[in-house]
Amino acid sequence: MSLKLKIEQEIKTAMLQKNKDRLRALRAIKSLILLSETEKGFFGELDSETETKLLSKAAKQRRDSLTIFQVQNRPDLVAVEQGELQVIEEFLPKPLTNIELQAAVGDIIKELGASSPQDMGRVMGVASKVLSGKVDGKNLAEVVKELLSK
Secondary structure: OOHHHHHHHHHHHHHHHOOHHHHHHHHHHHHHHHHHHOOOOOOOOOOHHHHHHHHHHHHHHHHHHHHHHHHOOOHHHHHHHHHHHHHHHHOOOOOOOHHHHHHHHHHHHHHHOOOOHHHHHHHHHHHHHHOOOOOOHHHHHHHHHHHHOO
């Protein structure tokens, strides 16, 4: 089942349960999907990789907003962003643990034959495609840098 159909079902459920916070987050996700589907030059449905990228971007935006609102001491807005982030994360793939991430990056490094920090760009290109949505780009870069400098 596509993400769009899952979201539509969840919207119906949230409406029946009168859960306004969840409903707001689900509608935001649906809006992102609809905007992507109506972009110039796009035909058909989104593939799972594109859906994951959309959700990852939305989650990152919520995390950034959370940080800003915490610094500004705005607990009302922090609660809203946390709620939306939790809903978005329900639809994202399970994130990798640090050990799983290191193993996956290690495999990619062996596969590419990378041996020095100069190969970081090549490794990051492949790793970001393979691990899309399962890891934050910042964490991925740290692990790649650490493993290549050994």
